[in-house]
Amino acid sequence: MTPAQLVFDLDGTLIDSAPDIHAAVARMLAGEGLPPLDLATVTSFIGNGLPKLVERVILHSGLDMRTHPRLTRATLEQYNAAPAALTRPYPGVVAVLTALQEAGHPMALCTNKPEAPARAVLRDLGLAPFFPVVIGGDSLPVTKPDPAPLHACIAALGGGPTIYIGDSEVDAATAQAARVPFALFTEGYRKTPVADLPHAVRFTEFHALPAALAQISLS
Template identity: 60%
Template sequence: LVDSAPDIRAAVNRMLATERLAPLDLPTVVSFIGNGLPVLVERVMRLRGLAPERHEELTRRTLDLYSRAGAELTRPYPNMIATLETLADAGFALGVCTNKPEAPARDILRALDMDRFFGVVVGGDSLPVKKPDPAPLHRAFETLGHDRRLYVGDSEIDAEAAERAGVPFALFTRGYRKVPVETLPHAFRFDDFAALPGFALHRA
């Protein structure tokens, strides 16, 4: 939905600044994204030599910094709003399933006026497990209550979650993927969200 890496990087670097440590560049932070904030902070700590026993403390601090910043640097991907409007007007029930904590995810959707499109938001802390475990996807689809299902994502985590949930997967190829497109199971791939409604309407 959105490119949130700049705001995630800003929160990470503010946390590092409180430890008097050098900031990280955007590609490094992007390489850490995908498995949720605790894993991201763990990777940052390992890179900067911070003591592992401080993980819970520094994760809380990073989340607080991220939440307070809101959607300062986060933006929807190009053509995203028009795509959501087209899908909503066509009668699709839409939801969000993310490894981002639920509260910041909802805050970002509200800040960008995107919350109006979604009937459910399942975050990385909404359940005891997160993607690639299929439970968050199952929760999202069960809440939406439709039998015809499609999951749209941009990473190997998303592809595995969809496969384990038995849901067709549409792969956005310009997101946070770290492996070649060809290695990920998908029913459709696209690099512009303007292409997504045509595929979804054809499936319907």
């Protein structure tokens, strides 16, 4: 049987990027003469792409929403200056990706992070060789939870049976919309109880992912 195609989310799934996102937001707010938000607050804003994150920061900080385009650009510039200074893969990610690749699973990345910084992070953390296909939040006119980015990944890998691996409400909704089985990493940035997120399997540590994927029927 041909190994399933595997499409991964990035932030909160493969990598803990919240510290770098938090730092970029803090530098943007400093430019507006405002104090930083705490890490937990910024982490709670992650998941729907950078423009939405900045929108949430603006609302939380009492800024004028008319500044949204400028502050989104400023935050992206701050983030791009050091996208992987504090970011690290979750424990076991590299070993598991290596094993899955050696087992013949084609792999792609489907993220709401803009494509250029997503590729930069993959490169800086040594993860780029696992992902010949990368669809970012600005690769298409729409972002997750619209199924189009996931469908684009599936098509680019060849169109075979596919499993989507992610950590959040957005990822669960994307998989559901695309009619693709969803493997939930429970230790990422989700805000909803695990039982309330639709998923085929779940895992709390990456070493358990191959066994979890083996439980999914793709017939």
